[in-house]
Every structure is written in structure tokens, then in C-alpha cells.
Amino acid sequence: MAEVLGLKCMKCGREYSPRNALLVCETCGSNGILDVLYDYSKIQLSLKELKNDSQNSLWRYRKLLPLNDKTRISPLQVGMTPLYSLKDMAKTNGLKGIYIKDDGRNPTASLKDRASAVGISKAIEAGSKAVCCASTGNAASSLAGFAASLGIPAFIFVPKRAPKAKIAQLLIFGAKTIIVDDTYDRAFELSIETSIRYGFYNRNCAYNPYLVEGKKTVAFEIWENLGYQLPDKVILSIGDGCITSGIYKGFYDLMKIGLTDHLPQIIAVQAAGCNPMEVAFKTGEFKEQKPNTIADSIAVGIPRNRLKALRALEESKGDCISVSDDEIKQAILELPRVSGVFAEPAAATAYAGFKKLLNSDLAGKNENVVILITGNGLKDIDSALSVCQLPEPIEPTMKAVEKLLG
Amino acid sequence: MAEVLGLKCMKCGREYSPRNALLVCETCGSNGILDVLYDYSKIQLSLKELKNDSQNSLWRYRKLLPLNDKTRISPLQVGMTPLYSLKDMAKTNGLKGIYIKDDGRNPTASLKDRASAVGISKAIEAGSKAVCCASTGNAASSLAGFAASLGIPAFIFVPKRAPKAKIAQLLIFGAKTIIVDDTYDRAFELSIETSIRYGFYNRNCAYNPYLVEGKKTVAFEIWENLGYQLPDKVILSIGDGCITSGIYKGFYDLMKIGLTDHLPQIIAVQAAGCNPMEVAFKTGEFKEQKPNTIADSIAVGIPRNRLKALRALEESKGDCISVSDDEIKQAILELPRVSGVFAEPAAATAYAGFKKLLNSDLAGKNENVVILITGNGLKDIDSALSVCQLPEPIEPTMKAVEKLLG
Numbered sequence: 001m002a003e004v005l006g007l008k009c010m011k012c013g014r015e016y017s018p019r020n021a022l023l024v025c026e027t028c029g030s031n032g033i034l035d036v037l038y039d040y041s042k043i044q045l046s047l048k049e050l051k052n053d054s055q056n057s058l059w060r061y062r063k064l065l066p067l068n069d070k071t072r073i074s075p076l077q078v079g080m081t082p083l084y085s086l087k088d089m090a091k092t093n094g095l096k097g098i099y100i101k102d103d104g105r106n107p108t109a110s111l112k113d114r115a116s117a118v119g120i121s122k123a124i125e126a127g128s129k130a131v132c133c134a135s136t137g138n139a140a141s142s143l144a145g146f147a148a149s150l151g152i153p154a155f156i157f158v159p160k161r162a163p164k165a166k167i168a169q170l171l172i173f174g175a176k177t178i179i180v181d182d183t184y185d186r187a188f189e190l191s192i193e194t195s196i197r198y199g200f201y202n203r204n205c206a207y208n209p210y211l212v213e214g215k216k217t218v219a220f221e222i223w224e225n226l227g228y229q230l231p232d233k234v235i236l237s238i239g240d241g242c243i244t245s246g247i248y249k250g251f252y253d254l255m256k257i258g259l260t261d262h263l264p265q266i267i268a269v270q271a272a273g274c275n276p277m278e279v280a281f282k283t284g285e286f287k288e289q290k291p292n293t294i295a296d297s298i299a300v301g302i303p304r305n306r307l308k309a310l311r312a313l314e315e316s317k318g319d320c321i322s323v324s325d326d327e328i329k330q331a332i333l334e335l336p337r338v339s340g341v342f343a344e345p346a347a348a349t350a351y352a353g354f355k356k357l358l359n360s361d362l363a364g365k366n367e368n369v370v371i372l373i374t375g376n377g378l379k380d381i382d383s384a385l386s387v388c389q390l391p392e393p394i395e396p397t398m399k400a401v402e403k404l405l406g
Numbered sequence: 407m408a409e410v411l412g413l414k415c416m417k418c419g420r421e422y423s424p425r426n427a428l429l430v431c432e433t434c435g436s437n438g439i440l441d442v443l444y445d446y447s448k449i450q451l452s453l454k455e456l457k458n459d460s461q462n463s464l465w466r467y468r469k470l471l472p473l474n475d476k477t478r479i480s481p482l483q484v485g486m487t488p489l490y491s492l493k494d495m496a497k498t499n500g501l502k503g504i505y506i507k508d509d510g511r512n513p514t515a516s517l518k519d520r521a522s523a524v525g526i527s528k529a530i531e532a533g534s535k536a537v538c539c540a541s542t543g544n545a546a547s548s549l550a551g552f553a554a555s556l557g558i559p560a561f562i563f564v565p566k567r568a569p570k571a572k573i574a575q576l577l578i579f580g581a582k583t584i585i586v587d588d589t590y591d592r593a594f595e596l597s598i599e600t601s602i603r604y605g606f607y608n609r610n611c612a613y614n615p616y617l618v619e620g621k622k623t624v625a626f627e628i629w630e631n632l633g634y635q636l637p638d639k640v641i642l643s644i645g646d647g648c649i650t651s652g653i654y655k656g657f658y659d660l661m662k663i664g665l666t667d668h669l670p671q672i673i674a675v676q677a678a679g680c681n682p683m684e685v686a687f688k689t690g691e692f693k694e695q696k697p698n699t700i701a702d703s704i705a706v707g708i709p710r711n712r713l714k715a716l717r718a719l720e721e722s723k724g725d726c727i728s729v730s731d732d733e734i735k736q737a738i739l740e741l742p743r744v745s746g747v748f749a750e751p752a753a754a755t756a757y758a759g760f761k762k763l764l765n766s767d768l769a770g771k772n773e774n775v776v777i778l779i780t781g782n783g784l785k786d787i788d789s790a791l792s793v794c795q796l797p798e799p800i801e802p803t804m805k806a807v808e809k810l811l812g
Contacts, residue, residue: 149746
């Protein structure tokens with residue numbers, strides 16, 4: 001395990017001992033998301049050790065995770081997802097490399113599994129008998145799956161308007177699913193109150209600081225996938241900012257333990273119909289928004305982990321951009337056709353952002369660019385169908401086939 | 407590559423040279439599915455070599471596959487899917503081990519990707535400019551994904567009644583999707599005629615003998631996952647018999663090259679509402695059936711690869727059993743709750759079969775049993791929802807939460 005020095009509030013800077021069971025700042029409450037601080041001098045992880053490690057999962061980085069060495073972990077195989085090179089596209093556009101990191105290949109088909117893997121073990125360390133979160137999407141189904149894999153009860157709050165398909169995953173994993181006749185924000189608040197009232201472990205990523213630590217493993221893998229080299233840019237979509245915070249933390253850790261010497265640029269992509277992070281990054285001022293976009297997983301009007309995410313963008317000399325829903329729809333269609341990777345709308349948003357950069361100032365730069373795909377398209381078949389044209393049926397004859405194919 | 411000695415008709419026994427571009431027997435037509443014969447004396451694959459091979463995909467078994475060493479392959483990462491041990495359940499029931507092999511973790515979320523990986527490369531070897539198949543399900547979406555990953559056009563025939571969600575995957579990967587205003591059987595026939603008429607490479611698994619060769623890699627992996635040991639039993643669902651044929655072929659290969667010395671028992675599970683294989687295995691007589699089951703991927707009234715599948719069951723001293731739709735529905739719910747693995751109905755059928763055996767004569771036998779999960783539940787959310795009970799929404803108050811949770 002990585003020795004945790006303390007937990008530091010992203011808002012007021014107050015530090016807490018790791019022995020303290022607090023998940024958020026005492027002063028700032030749930031606005032004061034904590035950052036996990038390590039004693040990097042005590043983390044010994046060599047390139048040779050990694051190369052010889054045959055573990056095909058994120059547990060190969062256990063030395064960089066805030067978990068005791070003996071804490072029970074879920075048997076579900078998480079991480080070590082594939083990185084695909086789009087060689088022809090890179091060549092055509094004068095880039096050194098274009099890579100798709102497909103995190104839709106995780107157990108419940110999203111990057112959230114990295115967070116759940118760590119979160120469920122932190123719940124065990126905390127002695128909690130059950131876990132709890134609020135979500136309508138990937139985090140909820142991920143927690144439900146990991147809880148099932150260890151036989152731990154899960155209580156999940158979803159707003160009434162949550163799509164039935166996403167609720168199906170919760171029910172199938174046997175999670176106690178509490179449908180709240182109100183907004184997501186109210187479901188979120190109730191999940192916090194319930195976890196305190198019943199002693200459930202809270203897995204909300206924009207609340208519990210240890211979840212981002214699970215997400216950071218995707219940065220380690222990108223570096224490994226590229227032959228222990230950093231890319232120049234990582235492009236990913238951003239909602240409440242947890243994945244952006246996680247990928248930064250991973251690259252930061254690698255630098256602090258001496259395996260790398262700088263941070264790659266992190267480019268976060270929002271939907272134009274909901275871009276509070278872009279506004280905050282560019283103007284320095286945060287304003288709540290009402291989401292209006294097809295990319296539901298990043299339709300977040302109040303990005304709760306914005307302070308960590310803004311730090312990630314600033315310190316990596318990155319950027320925050322936005323793309324229109326038309327550009328996202330185009331990406332939903334184009335990405336699977338150039339790569340064989342089917343992404344959910346929020347994940348395809350990263351590819352849309354990449355295409356926008358390519359059309360402005362990225363082409364010809366001879367850089368290595370990684371596009372992070374955070375969720376599988378099978379999670380949202382309806383959105384996929386909405387951008388496809390269903391062909392008309394033909395008569396069951398070769399004549400009709402020949403007429404169609406020419 | 408494995409040196410192919412010849413192709414032998416499963417029906418009449420006639421042998422063909424591998425240099426012959428035939429896919430089916432000249433005499434028996436599409437009833438005469440061919441079997442790929444190897445010169446095992448020329449295949450050198452040692453345990454040490456496998457242990458030192460860092461390739462995290464089915465290509466670690468390339469020496470056992472009928473592909474030239476230099477043939478281009480898809481970049482999609484296929485195979486090396488996880489095998490999970492259900493330790494508590496094994497202990498309770500007096501079994502040595504119960505294992506879930508989760509092949510829903512493949513690129514397009516089903517075992518069919520193993521066949522497509524080999525099939526698409528055989529298409530390249532054959533010099534075909536396009537690939538073609540008929541299917542309403544996993545094989546079609548798999549072929550579409552692999553074709554997209556290599557920029558090869560795919561033509562896919564589906565019957566009009568195919569679920570829109572499955573058609574969505576084809577469209578998203580950019581496959582030319584031909585919706586036939588007739589049954590699946592007619593779509594299948596048109597796909598064969600079209601592939602001959604236009605020179606497209608035909609990927610129908612119950613037609614093209616090389617597809618089963620891709621599927622056999624799951625047997626190699628089960629043996630590797632178990633620490634280079636064979637299980638006592640492998641339990642899997644059966645539709646047209648291709649996966650059963652494939653898993654047998656893999657275990658057969660291992661024995662022929664001297665890495666193992668026997669075959670594990672193969673237990674194939676059908677839905678009681680469509681059990682022509684069970685009837686054929688038990689009575690020796692084949693009769694076409696009209697399918698009536700929730701498990702659509704195995705709702706096959708005319709199992710086209712039945713000769714190979716029957717050989718697999720007989721030579722492995724296996725069995726063919728059936729389970730009711732109620733048992734399948736119970737399995738759809740129970741499997742994810744004990745393992746964290748969400749399976750589509752046809753895949754859950756294997757688990758239902760396992761439970762049936764456990765309740766009859768399997769318990770206390772001190773055996774290692776592997777249950778093969780062939781497709782991800784995300785492919786069929788509607789069936790999952792149909793077995794779950796959607797809870798009533800609650801008022802957004804802690805009082806309502808407390809009333810619910812007690």
C-alpha cells in the first residue's frame with residue numbers, strides 16, 4: 001500500500017490525519033472534497049518490477065493505492081484495458097500517434113469500476129456492512145456489481161427520471177434501489193444522509209476522496225501501454241471532474257516516485273449544452289448551468305469535484321473545450337467505424353473534442369495523443385439508434401439484394 | 407500457424423486439400439460442414455513458452471490456429487477473459503471448484519469475437535474485399551466490429567423481426583445492414599447466395615469451418631486459467647452447436663500436442679422450449695423444432711453444426727440437458743448476484759444447467775466445474791428488466807427512506 005500522510009481539503013486547505021474516518025472536510029462539508037496525500041519517499045516501485053508483474057489488473061499498482069496490503073479485494077478483473085493505435089489517421093494528420101484507451105472493457109463496462117474496486121475495499125477497511133451511492137448511471141451499476149461480487153449489500157438512490165435500462169443493471173446485481181420522486185441533486189443529498197444515518201460506506205466519487213485514487217490507475221496504464229512513455233496529450237470528457245482529477249493524480253504519482261519527469265497535457269471536453277467547467281477554467285468564475293445535451297453522463301450543471309479538476313487542467317498546462325451535440329453525434333458514429341470501439345455518448349465526446357482540436361491546431365504537431373473512452377456504447381443503445389438510419393426491409397429475393405448492392 | 411492437413415466433411419467424410427478454397431463439402435453442400443485437420447506432429451508449443459508469452463490475447467495460441475504467420479490481424483484485444491472462482495458456493499456444495507469464465511468481456515461483448523478474429527483474417531488470406539453473414543445477434547455485431555477495426559466492408563443480413571437494439575450495433579459499426587422481410591432461415595440463405603454472387607467472405611459459423619477454430623481458444627484459456635489443469639466439467643449453453651464444437655476442438659488440440667492427456671466432460675444446456683440437440687443426443691434422432699424460449703441466442707430449431715456438436719458430447723463423455731424458462735429467468739437473476747457477472751439469457755442458461763446438475767448428482771463430487779458465460783447481459787436489457795421488479799418511487803424525505811429501510 002501507499003502510506004497516506006493525510007487528507008487535505010481542496011477548498012480551505014485544512015489537513016486531517018488518515019486515521020480520522022472523515023470523508024469530507026469538517027469545516028467545508030461536502031464542498032470540501034479531500035485530496036489524499038502520500039509519503040512518496042516510502043513508495044518503491046521500479047520499472048523492472050512492473051515489467052515482471054504478471055497481474056493483469058489494476059492491482060499491479062497496489063503500492064500506489066491507499067489500501068492495506070491485506071484488505072480483501074473484489075475478484076472482478078479491473079483495468080489493463082486495451083490501448084489501440086489509429087495509425088492511418090495519425091499518418092494522415094501528421095501526428096506521431098493517436099490512441100484509443102478503451103475503458104468500456106471493464107467488468108461493468110465503464111471506467112467507474114476502477115473507483116469501485118478501491119471503494120469497496122475501503123468500505124471493508126472502514127468496517128462498513130453496506131455501501132451506498134446516488135447515481136443514475138455508470139457509478140451506480142459499477143458499485144452494484146462490485147458489491148455483489150463480495151456479497152456486500154448496496155443501497156443506491158436514483159431520481160425518478162432515471163432511464164429504466166440503467167435501473168435494470170442495479171436490480172440485476174441485487175442492489176437495493178431507492179427511486180426518489182425528485183431530482184438527482186435530492187437523491188444525492190439523501191444518499192449522504194442515509195449513509196451517515198445507517199453507517200453505510202458512501203461511494204459518491206465527488207464526495208469520498210478514495211474513489212479518485214482508483215481512477216488514477218488509468219494514467220499508470222496509459223504510460224505502460226505506451227511502453228513506459230508519457231503521451232503528449234490525454235483527451236477525455238468531463239462532467240463532475242472526478243476522472244480528470246484521477247488521471248492527473250496518476251500522472252502526478254508517477255512523477256513523484258521518479259518514474260517520469262513531467263505531466264502530459266490534460267484536455268477536458270464538455271458538451272456545449274453544459275459547459276460550466278469550460279467557463280470556470282476560462283474565466284475563473286463558476287456558474288451553475290442547466291444541462292441540455294445528449295451526453296447524459298457528463299450533463300452535470302454543478303461539477304462537484306471542480307476544484308480538483310481545475311487543478312488538474314492548470315498544473316498539466318491543459319485546456320477545457322466544448323463540442324456541440326451535433327459533433328458528439330458525429331463522434332458516436334465515427335469512432336466505432338474507425339476503431340471498432342463502441343462508446344457511450346459521454347465517452348464519444350472525448351473523440352469529438354479530439355476531432356475539433358485536429359481541425360484547429362493539433363494536426364501536424366507530431367504528438368502522441370490518447371483519447372480516453374470511459375464507457376461502453378451498449379449502456380445506451382437508444383442514443384446510438386437515434387444517430388443511425390434504420391434501412392427499409394427488402395423482399396427476400398436475390399433480385400432485391402442485387403438492386404440494393406448494385 | 408498450425409499446418410492444415412485437410413478439411414473433412416462431417417457428413418460424408420470426404421477430405422479436401424486446404425489449398426482448395428471450398429468452405430463446405432462439394433457433395434453435401436451446406437449440410438456438409440467441414441472439420442479442419444492439422445498435422446499435430448509439426449506443432450511445437452511448450453508450457454514454458456506459454457508461461458513466458460506476455461501476449462494478453464488469443465494470439466498467444468497462434469501456433470494452433472489455421473492462419474499464416476504474416477496474415478494481418480485485427481487490433482481489437484480478444485480473449486484472455488477472466489475466470490472467477492465461486493469459492494463459498496463450491497465449499498457449501500462439496501465441489502473442488504466452481505468457476506465462471508466470463509467471455510462477455512470480449513470487444514463486442516460475446517465469445518463470438520474469438521471466431522470473428524480468426525474469420526476476418528481468413529477473409530484477408532482469401533483475398534476477399536468484403537465479409538458477409540446472416541445473424542440477428544452476437545455473431546453479426548462481432549463481425550461488424552472486427553470489419554470496422556480493419557476497414558473492411560461488412561454485409562449483414564437480418565430478418566425483419568430482429569430486435570432494434572441488435573440492429574443498432576450493426577449500424578453503429580457501419581455494416582451494410584440488409585433487413586430481409588422474411589425469417590432468419592431465408593436471411594441465412596440469402597447471405598450464402600450473396601457471398602457467392604459477390605465474392606464476399608462468408609462468416610456464418612455454421613458454414614465456414616475456420617470460425618470454430620477461433621472459438622476453440624476459450625478451451626486453451628480455461629486450461630491456462632486453472633494453472634495448466636483441465637477442469638472435470640465444462641458447462642455451456644448450446645444453440646446451433648458451434649461453441650460446443652469449438653470448446654471440444656480446443657481440448658482435443660491440447661491432448662493431441664501432448665499438453666494434456668484426456669478431455670474434460672462437456673455438458674451442453676438447452677432451453678426446454680427448444681431442445682433438438684438434447685433429443686438428438688439422447689435418442690440418436692434429429693427432429694426440427696419451433697423455438698419457444700426467452701434465451702433468443704440459443705433459440706435454434708435446426709442446429710446447423712449438430713454433427714460436430716454431437717461428436718463433442720460423445721467423445722468427451724458429456725451430456726446434453728435442458729432447463730425451463732423459469733430456471734433460466736432465475737439464473738439471469740442469481741448469477742450476477744453471486745458473481746458480479748451480468749449474462750445475457752442464453753449465457754445464463756449455462757448457469758441454470760449447472761444449478762440443475764447441482765440439485766441432482768453434481769453436489770459432493772469434489773470436481774472442478776467451469777461455467778462458460780458466452781455473452782454480456784448489456785446486450786439484452788429488456789430480458790433483464792422482465793425478470794426484475796421495479797420498485798415504487800418514494801417521497802424525497804429521510805422519513806420515507808427510513809420507512810423503506812427500517
